[in-house]
Amino acid sequence: MAxxxxxxxxxITLNINGEKHHLPIDHRTTLLDALRExxxxxxxxxxxxxxxxxxxxxxxxxxxxxxxxxLAVAAEGREITTIEGVAEGDELHPVQQAFLDLDGYQCGYxxxxxxxxxxxxIEEHAAGWPSAVTDDPGPEAGPPPLTPxxxxxxxxxxxxxxxxxxxxxxxxARAAESHAEHRAEAAKGTAA
Amino acid sequence: MREFGYQRAHDVTxxxxxxxxxxDARFLGGGTNLVDLMKSGVERPARLVDVRDLPLDxxxxxxxxxxxxxxxxxxxxxxxxxxxxxxxxxxxQAVLAGASGxxxxxxxxxxxxxxxxxxxxxxxxxxxxxxxxxxxxxxAVTGEHHNHAVLGASGHCVAVHPSDMGVxxxxxxxxxxxxxxxxxxxxxLTDFYLPVGDTPHRETALPPGALITHVSLPAAPVAARSRYxxxxxxxxxxxxxxxxxxxxxxxxGLVREARLALGAVASRPWRARAAEAVLAGAxxxxxxxxxxxxxxxxxxxxxPDNGYKVTLMRNLVVSVLTELAGRDAR
Numbered sequence: 001m002a003x004x005x006x007x008x009x010x011x012i013t014l015n016i017n018g019e020k021h022h023l024p025i026d027h028r029t030t031l032l033d034a035l036r037e038x039x040x041x042x043x044x045x046x047x048x049x050x051x052x053x054x055x056x057x058x059x060x061x062x063x064x065x066x067x068x069x070x071l072a073v074a075a076e077g078r079e080i081t082t083i084e085g086v087a088e089g090d091e092l093h094p095v096q097q098a099f100l101d102l103d104g105y106q107c108g109y110x111x112x113x114x115x116x117x118x119x120x121x122i123e124e125h126a127a128g129w130p131s132a133v134t135d136d137p138g139p140e141a142g143p144p145p146l147t148p149x150x151x152x153x154x155x156x157x158x159x160x161x162x163x164x165x166x167x168x169x170x171x172x173a174r175a176a177e178s179h180a181e182h183r184a185e186a187a188k189g190t191a192a
Numbered sequence: 193m194r195e196f197g198y199q200r201a202h203d204v205t206x207x208x209x210x211x212x213x214x215x216d217a218r219f220l221g222g223g224t225n226l227v228d229l230m231k232s233g234v235e236r237p238a239r240l241v242d243v244r245d246l247p248l249d250x251x252x253x254x255x256x257x258x259x260x261x262x263x264x265x266x267x268x269x270x271x272x273x274x275x276x277x278x279x280x281x282x283x284x285q286a287v288l289a290g291a292s293g294x295x296x297x298x299x300x301x302x303x304x305x306x307x308x309x310x311x312x313x314x315x316x317x318x319x320x321x322x323x324x325x326x327x328x329x330x331x332a333v334t335g336e337h338h339n340h341a342v343l344g345a346s347g348h349c350v351a352v353h354p355s356d357m358g359v360x361x362x363x364x365x366x367x368x369x370x371x372x373x374x375x376x377x378x379x380x381l382t383d384f385y386l387p388v389g390d391t392p393h394r395e396t397a398l399p400p401g402a403l404i405t406h407v408s409l410p411a412a413p414v415a416a417r418s419r420y421x422x423x424x425x426x427x428x429x430x431x432x433x434x435x436x437x438x439x440x441x442x443x444x445g446l447v448r449e450a451r452l453a454l455g456a457v458a459s460r461p462w463r464a465r466a467a468e469a470v471l472a473g474a475x476x477x478x479x480x481x482x483x484x485x486x487x488x489x490x491x492x493x494x495x496p497d498n499g500y501k502v503t504l505m506r507n508l509v510v511s512v513l514t515e516l517a518g519r520d521a522r
Contacts, residue, residue: 008195008196010198026195027196027197027198028193028195028196030227049231050231051224051228051295054292054294063297064294064297065298066224066294069224069227070227070298071198071220071240073198074200117293120297121293124293129271129272130271130272132288132289132428134288137281137284137285138278139274139278152427152428154293155293156292156428157291157292157293157295
């Protein structure tokens with residue numbers, strides 16, 4: 001049977017955490033609502049639904065976005081990663097582990113968005129992206145040290161109403177350090 | 193939300209044709225503003241033409257030493273681009289001062305220029321607004337307007353343009369290129385936004401159905417010494433209450449060249465030509481910088497609750513120019 005579609009809906013395929021999901025979808029559906037209401041991937045949270053709180057942050061083509069302002073139909077063909085897909089089997093992602101070890105949360109509602117965002121922050125920083133608090137944005141300056149000020153600025157799109165920011169900043173710093181050590185190890189392995 | 197059709201365009205000609213097929217169609221870029229406005233009922237398109245896959249996602253150095261920026265380049269990629277950071281650092285700073293990391297990954301250059309004001313009356317469909325419903329009135333003039341315009345406004349609309357990127361582009365003489373059914377065209381960014389007058393619903397000089405394809409920056413050696421500073425009500429992730437993009441070169445204690453644009457003070461990014469005229473050739477000191485700011489702000493017409501912006505902008509201009517002059521002296 002052909003999937004039911006009209007001019008205002010489409011049969012789409014979403015690639016989420018390496019798995020393909022086929023679903024008919026009303027074009028009005030946000031990626032956030034598709035994840036939570038249609039695919040039972042409720043790790044991604046709905047906070048403000050206006051792009052202001054970051055609770056719905058997911059990775060699309062490895063970049064962090066707010067899924068509440070992304071249309072599901074526009075996400076077709078992209079590689080979507082949600083909090084359910086960041087661990088390697090039973091081994092938590094280093095950012096997840098750091099949030100656990102350093103109590104980077106209180107109620108936990110904003111945590112999936114914080115973690116997805118932090119994963120991307122660490123990648124963006126490693127790629128040399130400056131931020132609004134970087135003294136010299138020039139390309140010759142190299143990546144700035146990932147200070148608490150840098151982390152706070154880069155994570156400012158994720159609100160935590162419990163106010164767990166102090167621990168969140170520590171967790172991101174810890175995860176970034178272990179990420180850098182991993183990269184150094186890997187580079188050494190390649191050199192040897 | 194009104195139901196809508198969705199199509200993805202793969203080339204510019206196709207995008208124009210898809211849009212032309214429906215008078216209620218809109219181009220969809222990153223969606224960070226449009227999707228939000230659709231949720232609140234301010235925008236009610238019958239069809240979205242997704243332009244994110246168009247081959248307009250490159251930042252290319254031009255032969256004359258400038259840059260040609262594709263309309264679908266994301267804010268993130270623009271701010272991270274080595275030549276943007278090297279040649280126009282204030283542009284990278286302006287982009288990084290806007291929104292959040294998530295939104296910068298979604299938002300595009302073309303969409304940034306076409307984003308709508310965040311005036312609370314515009315975004316609330318239960319309120320009158322001349323921009324949204326022409327002739328319905330402007331409650332902001334007598335209502336909540338602490339972050340509204342002090343320059344170039346009219347009694348019909350006192351909303352400000354929210355872009356940070358646009359302020360730096362305005363300082364550096366950006367030119368907007370577009371494709372339309374009648375062929376390609378271009379407009380300097382300083383002429384892109386129409387005067388408010390009694391038609392605040394008419395915002396840009398873009399012809400109906402046209403698609404922004406590129407934003408070009410001419411070579412500007414002065415821009416290599418530039419700075420964007422933004423004042424807001426919290427340290428990060430908020431719209432400006434005032435901002436400045438400035439570039440300055442000083443020779444023998446005199447201003448050789450200056451560029452200045454102001455943000456969050458008008459319905460468009462505000463090129464401060466009166467200030468630039470005062471700066472040109474004058475001693476690069478605090479007195480000149482203050483005189484330049486005063487020359488520009490002489491035209492300010494603050495409302496009862498936003499007079500602070502005139503003082504704020506004066507201090508901001510003096511502070512940024514002083515910093516740039518100091519950097520030049522080193």
